[in-house]
Amino acid sequence: DAKTTQPTSMDCAEGRAANLPCNHSTISGNEYVYWYRQIHSQGPQYIIHGLKNNETNEMASLIITEDRKSSTLILPHATLRDTAVYYCIHYLSGNTGKLIFGQGTTLQVKP
Amino acid sequence: DGGITQSPKYLFRKEGQNVTLSCEQNLNHDAMYWYRQDPGQGLRLIYYSQIVNDFQKGDIAEGYSVSREKKESFPLTVTSAQKNPTAFYLCASKGGLNTEAFFGQGTRLTVV
Numbered sequence: 564d565a566k567t568t569q570p571t572s573m574d575c576a577e578g579r580a581a582n583l584p585c586n587h588s589t590i591s592g593n594e595y596v597y598w599y600r601q602i603h604s605q606g607p608q609y610i611i612h613g614l615k616n617n618e619t620n621e622m623a624s625l626i627i628t629e630d631r632k633s634s635t636l637i638l639p640h641a642t643l644r645d646t647a648v649y650y651c652i653h654y655l656s657g658n659t660g661k662l663i664f665g666q667g668t669t670l671q672v673k674p
Numbered sequence: 675d676g677g678i679t680q681s682p683k684y685l686f687r688k689e690g691q692n693v694t695l696s697c698e699q700n701l702n703h704d705a706m707y708w709y710r711q712d713p714g715q716g717l718r719l720i721y722y723s724q725i726v727n728d729f730q731k732g733d734i735a736e737g738y739s740v741s742r743e744k745k746e747s748f749p750l751t752v753t754s755a756q757k758n759p760t761a762f763y764l765c766a767s768k769g770g771l772n773t774e775a776f777f778g779q780g781t782r783l784t785v786v
Contacts, residue, residue: 606777664717
């Protein structure tokens with residue numbers, strides 16, 4: 564099964580950039596990398612996704628390495644409301660159709 | 675508004691009883707998923723379905739059953755065979771290969 568590896572937890576000072584890494588060495592050529600976040604006791608929320616190039620939207624930026632085996636989610640100016648668990652996944656193509664989530668990274672933004 | 679709805683938000687059941695959790699989506703998504711989440715843990719895949727009348731086991735299917743009779747609906751039954759059913763259950767749906775998944779707000783099941 565496709566698995567991603569993320570640090571268990573990270574801290575970030577309010578107003579600073581939060582950089583969350585993810586390793587996805589089993590990703591195949593046509594699979595996108597997705598990032599979600601989950602605030603306590605809610606359903607995960609989509610943040611951003613990308614294939615090869617770096618991506619940016621109103622919430623975050625996504626940097627994908629050239630070999631596509633890892634990526635970094637960047638929250639440019641973290642706020643206290645960004646405290647959440649962040650999940651990085653990639654979608655298994657072909658017939659399996661699984662969406663496998665790992666343990667995610669708990670980001671604590673501190674004042 | 676399009677979305678995915680889980681009901682109820684909280685559910686209490688006595689040990690030994692089967693219970694069915696509802697998941698409905700109006701996003702016209704083919705794929706639907708059920709996850710279990712325990713305190714402080716990530717999401718674990720229970721069952722998933724890519725088309726109507728077809729579904730596959732995930733990583734922790736024992737003690738659970740599902741059906742997919744309609745595209746919009748993917749109910750999950752927690753049976754009495756599930757040894758530790760108390761958990762937070764999340765349903766998701768997804769469109770094409772490179773589109774994001776949408777999650778419901780979850781059902782917190784407590785078995786006493």
